Amino acid sequence: MQLKYDLIVIGSGPAGTNAAITMSKHGKKVLIIENRNYIGGGCLHTGTIPSKTMREAALVLGSSHKEAFGHVEELKNESTHQIAYTSLIVKLRNVITTEIDVLRQQLSRNQVDVVIGNAEFINSTCLKVIDANGDTSKYQTEFVLIATGSSPNRPKEVPFDDHVICDSDSILEMGANLPKSMIIVGAGVIGSEYACIFSRLGVKVHLINKYKEVLNFIDKDVRSMLMEQMKRNGIMLHTEMDIESISITKEKKARVVLSSGIELEAGKLLYTQGRNGNTKKLNLAAAGINIEKYDLIKVNEFFQTSVPNIFACGDVIGYPSLASVSGEQGRFAANHMAGKNVNAMSDLFPYGIYTIPEISFVGKTEEQLIAANIPYVTGTAHYKEVSRGLIKGENRGLLKMHIHQENLTLLGVHIIGYGASELVHIGQAVMAFNGGLDYFLDHVFNYPTWAEAYKVAALSASNNLLELQKKA
Ligand SMILES: Cc1cc2nc3c(=O)[nH]c(=O)nc-3n(C[C@H](O)[C@H](O)[C@H](O)COP(=O)(O)OP(=O)(O)OC[C@H]3O[C@@H](n4cnc5c(N)ncnc54)[C@H](O)[C@@H]3O)c2cc1C
Numbered sequence: 001m002q003l004k005y006d007l008i009v010i011g012s013g014p015a016g017t018n019a020a021i022t023m024s025k026h027g028k029k030v031l032i033i034e035n036r037n038y039i040g041g042g043c044l045h046t047g048t049i050p051s052k053t054m055r056e057a058a059l060v061l062g063s064s065h066k067e068a069f070g071h072v073e074e075l076k077n078e079s080t081h082q083i084a085y086t087s088l089i090v091k092l093r094n095v096i097t098t099e100i101d102v103l104r105q106q107l108s109r110n111q112v113d114v115v116i117g118n119a120e121f122i123n124s125t126c127l128k129v130i131d132a133n134g135d136t137s138k139y140q141t142e143f144v145l146i147a148t149g150s151s152p153n154r155p156k157e158v159p160f161d162d163h164v165i166c167d168s169d170s171i172l173e174m175g176a177n178l179p180k181s182m183i184i185v186g187a188g189v190i191g192s193e194y195a196c197i198f199s200r201l202g203v204k205v206h207l208i209n210k211y212k213e214v215l216n217f218i219d220k221d222v223r224s225m226l227m228e229q230m231k232r233n234g235i236m237l238h239t240e241m242d243i244e245s246i247s248i249t250k251e252k253k254a255r256v257v258l259s260s261g262i263e264l265e266a267g268k269l270l271y272t273q274g275r276n277g278n279t280k281k282l283n284l285a286a287a288g289i290n291i292e293k294y295d296l297i298k299v300n301e302f303f304q305t306s307v308p309n310i311f312a313c314g315d316v317i318g319y320p321s322l323a324s325v326s327g328e329q330g331r332f333a334a335n336h337m338a339g340k341n342v343n344a345m346s347d348l349f350p351y352g353i354y355t356i357p358e359i360s361f362v363g364k365t366e367e368q369l370i371a372a373n374i375p376y377v378t379g380t381a382h383y384k385e386v387s388r389g390l391i392k393g394e395n396r397g398l399l400k401m402h403i404h405q406e407n408l409t410l411l412g413v414h415i416i417g418y419g420a421s422e423l424v425h426i427g428q429a430v431m432a433f434n435g436g437l438d439y440f441l442d443h444v445f446n447y448p449t450w451a452e453a454y455k456v457a458a459l460s461a462s463n464n465l466l467e468l469q470k471k472a
Helices: 014-025 041-045 048-061 078-109 170-174 189-200 220-232 323-337 366-371 387-392 420-432 437-442 452-471
Strands: 003-010 030-034 113-116 118-123 126-130 136-146 150-152 181-185 204-208 236-238 243-248 254-258 263-266 268-271 275-277 310-312 351-353 359-363 376-382 398-404 410-416
Touching: 003 014, 014 030, 014 041, 014 078, 014 136, 014 323, 030 136, 041 048, 041 078, 048 078, 048 189, 136 323, 170 268, 181 189, 181 254, 181 263, 189 204, 189 220, 189 351, 204 254, 204 263, 220 236, 220 359, 220 398, 220 410, 254 268, 310 323, 351 420, 359 420, 366 376, 366 410, 376 452, 387 452, 398 452, 410 420, 420 452, 437 452
Parallel strands: 003 030, 003 136, 030 113, 136 310, 181 204, 181 268, 204 236
Antiparallel strands: 118 126, 126 136, 150 275, 243 254, 254 263, 351 359, 359 410, 376 398, 398 410
């Protein structure tokens, strides 16, 4: 007997679970198919949650507040370090187990069925699931949402053994064996975040980047502050470097030869260049869907594929590949399937990068404003100008805001430093309501707070604007 659903969701990450719960709230019968043993997707098991749990623990272990108080003990010897790292792994498992429980309860409260096994299309309205025992079941459906996420790129010339040479999934399987040194290939978001985390944990990190600077899509001042901070934290940056070869030595070390001729050796190598959509196991041809570059799926503004009853959301459609955005895409797509009137999805989303220090931004960068010929003025606030920063001992940070020179609306906010990923939402809200300079100048902010940085930056933007007007 074939079970029939209104919606079958493939993948139980943020895109899939948000879509499933939304659709079920519209009174529809929903099934999620997940090919890992546990629900939660890459987000919970190999992506956002493990990396951010490790970061939080690394901040505590690496005593980020020592400058403020001067007496917090640093990890002095290797054995203390290994014990601390072992507790980090235990903490990580606890976080994941609790998150799985919360998610399971949410799905069950909303009567969403879950089946564990690999989903593949038989045709556009029928799917086959093969479970771990090789047993097959078939399901009929009106709609399908493909929310299968993405996986690390593993080029053939890199000899991955998932022990010495790892990707961002297998690096999490090293258990309590923290290496003394690590080579990280790729200074994108994942590579830069892990470089900061492992370096804070006392690992000697070499970060190799093809380009002159790390994270070349972020604000230039934020980027140079990050690079400066990375160097202060002991990360060895090898920029504008191509890789000649990657190998494993007889002594089981990772070895990299760079285009400059420099040879590096380390206990582990983490390769983080690129990700591909998880589409290979879906038999998409049977549904009439083409696979695009990097194994991604093409969708329209409603997240609908070329086959009208089949939708795709999250990492499997590419940019921006964030858990935050994937969840919203899932909700949006489900509302659209259910025939609800939904506004076009806002493209005003914040970007959070959990390096140490963290970075967050919303809206346009200076490069984008210049390219679009938009007249703007910038205001800045350094954390050392903000009392809360001095009290907390976190005085290395920057908040930059761009204001439209004529209508004074807020065009973008770029932050590096403590609390950046929370602070950015003030800017996001002001932008969403078309607010601008006046809001920051005319309202009282709690004192002392990090949010005061907005006030300081607004006063700076206002002064810069006056200067421009004087010159005009
Ligand atoms: C190291 C790292 C750190 C990150 N940090 C952040 C962060 O701080 N903030 C942020 O917003 N984002 C972060 N991300 C990105 C975030 O994890 C992803 O954007 C998010 O997980 C995408 O959600 P998704 O629902 O599209 O897919 P996923 O969460 O990947 O879930 C997809 C699920 O579908 C399953 N699946 C695949 N194929 C099939 C099939 N054929 N049948 C059944 N099931 C299938 C997969 O096994 C997986 O469990 C990070 C990613 C990584 C790798």
